[in-house]
Amino acid sequence: MADDPEPGTVRPGGRTARVRAAVLDAAGDALAETGFAGLDLGEVARRAGVGKTTVYRRWGSPTALVADLLADMAEQSAPRSDTGALLDDLRANARLVRDTLTDARQGPLFRAVIAAATCDERTAHALHRFYEVRVAEWTPCVEQAVQRGELPPDxxxxxxxxxxxxxxxxxxxxxxxxxxxxxxxxxxxxxVAAAHAGAYRKA
Structure with missing residues (x-):
């Protein structure tokens, strides 16, 4: 049998997709409740209603599971706003971040992942990738403002x-x-004020 791909590198379909969704949902709940230290693959499998061997074979470790969870969260996050006005777009971004961090489930989940990232390199890498994916999603709002002449060209x-x-x-x-x-x-x-003033001009 071929080796399983790195979690988060392919998008499975059919039953595999349903199992992945159930496991990631269960992992998110467990993280929010117990933190990274309490994340147990066997307990996640029980919550998800799938066999332990399925979870261990596909993910192998809590860090791999968290990495896949973060990849999925980046993909599922709400798309960026596109109002044609920089301030309105970035206000929407700020509200999205605030809503995520204050959510009863997402807030504790992020706190657990961030705490884990301070002492686990793989989790840190996954968290950095998650954040950069979200930054890249919203970057066109600023680029379009530059093109409109609202901000310095650099x-x-x-x-x-x-x-x-x-x-x-x-x-x-x-x-x-x-x-x-x-x-x-x-x-x-x-x-927006700092950007208008040139505080974020490239060196």
Missing amino acids: TDAPEVVRAVSAPLYYRFLVSGGALDEAAAERAAHAA
């Missing part, structure tokens, strides 16, 4: 997108500040 578009979510993640992980509508609005307005 603006680093991905950096502007990162500037929107950075203060929200800081509140989520460090300061404990409220992740409310006002915080999301400030994050978007600050990123």
Whole structure:
């Protein structure tokens, strides 16, 4: 039998897709409830209603399962806004980040994954890839603003997108500040103001 592909590198169909979806959903629930340290492949299999051997054969380890979960989350995340106005687009981005981090399931799940990434290289790589996929999804909002002449032509578009979510993640992980509508609005307005002022021009 051929070796199984790296989790997250192919999109299975049919029963395989249903099993993957069930296992990833169960893994997300387990992470949100117990954190990465409590993630057990056998328990995930039980929650998903599939055989242990299926989970162990396909994923092999908790880190591989988390990597696939993050890949799936990146793919399933809501598409970017395209309003034709930079501020409105980035406000939508800020609201999406805020809604994700304050969600009763997604918030604890992200906290568990981020904690795991601090001490596990594979999880860290998967988390970095997840974030860069999301940044790339929203980068065209800034690039289009550059093309419209709203921003300096040498603006680093991905950096502007990162500037929107950075203060929200800081509140989520460090300061404990409220992740409310006002915080999301400030994050978007600050990123746009800084971009207009040339703060994100490429070196």
